[in-house]
Amino acid sequence: MATQKFFPTVKNLFPTNPTYNPEEIANFISKILVNSIPSTPLQIRQSLVSSLNPQVTHLVLSNPNVPTRSCLTFFNYLQSKPSLIVQRPDLQAHMMLVSRLFKSRKFAEAKNLLNSLILDDDIKHTFQDIVTLAALYLKEEKISCKLFDMLFRVYADNKKFEEALEVFEYMKDRDFDIDDRSCIVYLLALKKCNQTDRLFDFFHRMMSAKVDITVYSLTIVMDRMCKHGKVSEARDLLNVMMGRGLKANIYTYNTLLDAYVKKHDSNAIKELLSEMDRERLDYNAATYTLLIEASSSSMKFEALFEEMRSKGIDGDIKLYTSLISWNSKAGNMKRAFELFDELTNKGLIPNAHTYGALINGVCMAGQMAAAELLLNEMQKRGIDVCRVIFNTLIDGYCKKGLINEAFKLWDVMERKGLEPDVYVYNTIATGLCKLKRFEEAKRLLFTMEDKGVEPNTVSLTTLVCIHCKEGNLVEAKRILGEMKRKGKEFCPNTTTYNVLIDGYCKRMKMREARKLKDEMELGGLIPDVYTYTSLVHGECICGNIEEGLRLFGEMRSKGVDRSLVSYTAMISGLSKVGRSDEAFELFDEMKEAGFVPDDTVYSSLVGSLHGGD
Template identity: 25%
Template sequence: MAGVNGLVQISVIIVPSKDVPCMGLLLRSSGPALILSAFHRFHVRWLLGKNPIREHHLRTTYIQDHILRMVHTNASTAEIAIRDLLRRDGNWDSLSADLDSVELTDSLIDEVLLELTDPIDAKRALSFFHWSARQKNSGHGVRSYCIMVQILVQARMLEHARALMESVIRKNADAGSSKFMVVDSLLSTYTSTQSGPFLFDFLIQTYAKLRMFDMAFDVCRYLEEHGFSSSLISFNTLIHVVQKSDRNSFVWKIYEYMIERRTYPNAITVQTMISSLCKEGTLKKFVDILDRIHGKRCAPAVIVNTSLVYRIFEDERIEEGIMLLKRILQKNMILDDIAYSLIVHGHCRTGNFESARESYDDMLKRGYHANSFLYTLFIGLHCKEGKIEEAKRLMEEMLLDGLKPYDETYDFLIVGCSKTGRLDDGLIFFDKMLGGGFLPSYLACNEMMNKLCEVGHVEKANSILTVLLDKGFLPNEATYSHLIDGYGKEGNAQEVIKLYHEMEFKGPTPGVMAYTSLIRSMCHCGKVKEAEKFLTAMEDRSLTPSMHIYDWLITSHCENGNVGRAVSLYNEMIKGELKPDAHILAVLAERINDAVGICKQGVRIR
């Protein structure tokens, strides 16, 4: 009926659901009766003083409008009601009973959480998050997790936030879902949860601590594409955990990206990068490079940045390296003479002598001096091009400038002289190298050994190895293989066997390369039985003989008239799925008169 002062008089009858399960609550007014859900029954209880069985006359316009809105906006009312209950520290059992007919959908849960984004509501939101999961009897969706995480991060409840973040990351890591589903969900709810940039630092750090390094880095770059830059703390965390995992190349990839994005290192970053250099065993290398360029020890940050640029140039990414070098120069993170020297190195690395010379001349015009690092670069370029006289001239000029050559300088000259057949010059540089307290690289040593053995100076090569061994040089398999081949060509089977025993006793352990040289040399010396012993030893070490090894053995047996054994080796080769070449077939055919003879020996020519 009509109330006083023009207000509508509303009669509300709240009926327990066990008595009227299909209706729940009746709202009577001057119009037809309206049916409300069980949820609305529970909400109106609050308005009526929480007494479920009595009749009230609500005579205020506010209450009338509020109840009518409940009828037409069920979802919105649910969010507000649950939020209010949580803020009043309501009883969960009461909430469960009153919401028995309301479906807790993902969208409803998300909207309730979004009503509780204020940090003071964070604990209530977390309670609702866990309660609703139990009510649903199923896990929450990614969006619900992400909203909850953002609420907790904003409230600095980081332990709870990390637990949920790790949970949702793990659930979606192997679910075949989109790679960036979690970060996309965080981005989509970033504004509505009133989050801050720390959220994404928290995400990257969580990935890092889960040892999902690649994903952490991918997310970092993905966020950059969406306008969110990672903080230095996040980069430091990621670099630290990756460095601990011994993925040193990945450490440098992250550091390079960090500099590209204009996030510059602090003392913690530099310390971690120095640890990475120590782990990969290259710290001394870069300290030595800087000593040769700058003439004195440099700060750790300069060592790290020199290493970064050097690696980029070694990958022949010249333009990228120069761009990054300019950036760190602007921040005084590297010295000018070092930067110029690295640019010259980059051009030399790609064989661009003209650009290298231009950069070098520009450096001199700006008042910087040449250094042993640069001289060695140009000597190396000339040696690679076979211009030994030019390389020797630069060596003399370097000495006149008071600069000292080092191991790499001599290596370039020894290799260049050896390849061009100037063995006398190569030996002179070798003697000077040893006199300077340096040992040759494997490349320089083996190149010289090979050329000496090729021209018949195997004794000289052997004496050089003896000297090197006395100075602590550790020869590799190739070093011994060159000497074995040299003695084999001379027919000196005794020295060949002696070198084999030396390898077995002192190392390195013979591999395919050494056994190939041993068998070839024994065959050349006419010692086929000894050659077959090496074949057996090779197979005992699970090393697979090559077609060339069978070629030498078959040829040697045929030359000695042992065609049966030659055929047996041929069949063994076929069994090993090695395809004989024309030479093997010709040698066998020469020793066997006709096709009938071939069949009798069991040869299958194909």
């Protein structure tokens, strides 16, 4: 009997308001299902539908004469009519059908059914309830093992980690074969949700359960270890697993290589590369990308790029972006654009990081018109402008003194839903300072907290700088004290002290300047070339030439490289008091160090020839 005749048949067999017991209703439905056409939707009379209950459903689903596919059709019908069915399929109905699907090797359908069960909050159940029903309907251990393996994956896919772990422990306790691929599903789900501690704990459980661990699960765990700074532990784990006969692949080694590159650990990189060569592992594009990132010179990364191409390895967008970034930072924009053209000719699609690297390069070169062209091009390609690119452009405009253009970009950011961060506030405040618009810079920094943006050391150092330039050293010193009281996030750094020391030196308050140098050293900060140059200049202005010379000599003993400005300050100081021989000695030393003297140095030296002792 065809399914389309189902409705008239029901009318004939079931007169108005008949009373039938569950077995009779189940038998009738079973007969219809046996004779139904699979592709035709079921149609059941309302009076019959209202008679359906869990007992009827169970009887139909457990009837061996009803094909499994027809049971699934009936089940889906019940699920699709929530407003008509008094009681939807319960946990037992789900497990009856799942068991039948497993026996019929319809694993995809079984997984879908388990997934809907897990997501159905109306069906209250525990894992033990599933265990009980599985034992009732699945007698063969092999099939039962497959069911729990699938349930483990379904729980993992739905981020139900506690339940998944319960399944794992159940399988382990019964000596079921645990598939490493299912464990990988669980590990990847934990990784995606940043459940790092659980991930490490589960891997230990895998090892104690003697799961046949593969290089894929090992690499996942090592990756998380490295991302959380446990690089040495990741290296130790690799050694342990290789000692057990596991052979690492290029992806495993790349994980460690990435960590060493980020740590700038050149010795570890060298040792790892030697080990990779001993293991006869062929580098892939990711390996070369990491090596290029670790390169210390353009010659080295270009050689690596040529080596990669000679081996027939095609570079991906990440590698090209890394090369473009390197060249952009080095100021070699011609080569950066050549690489950009090359990648597009190869059919690779530039992303926000690629454009960001180019925009950063042209901004560093002060070519803001080129930056705007690149910005327009990426938008035409449908690439969203991210916060980093906005920040880069704002920084570029500020360095060129185009503060109004920076504020325009600020408005664009806000319209796109990107609230300016502390970097933007600091950058524009610094730009305003360079234009001597100190009041505007202060107002901007003071409004940060009102906008929910927490100021940082750079913000407060900028305020110190503004007050120093305005001659308000008392307020500058007060902010320094406030920074020290606020603690770690706001601790003054070398730049903070340098700004204040320079302020005192320019006002010939050398006693306070020296105290600040001592204070910063007691705090663990190391004076740099700017610290010493300010102090040398200040001592020379005040006529304390011997103290200036002592500080100038201390630079060398402390390993601080002298700069053109520090030489100029000392030569000028010596010249002013007529110590021309010493001034000319420093002049020669300065040229030998590779510095090109400017007009100030020549003027000072000429003046020293006419000065008295």
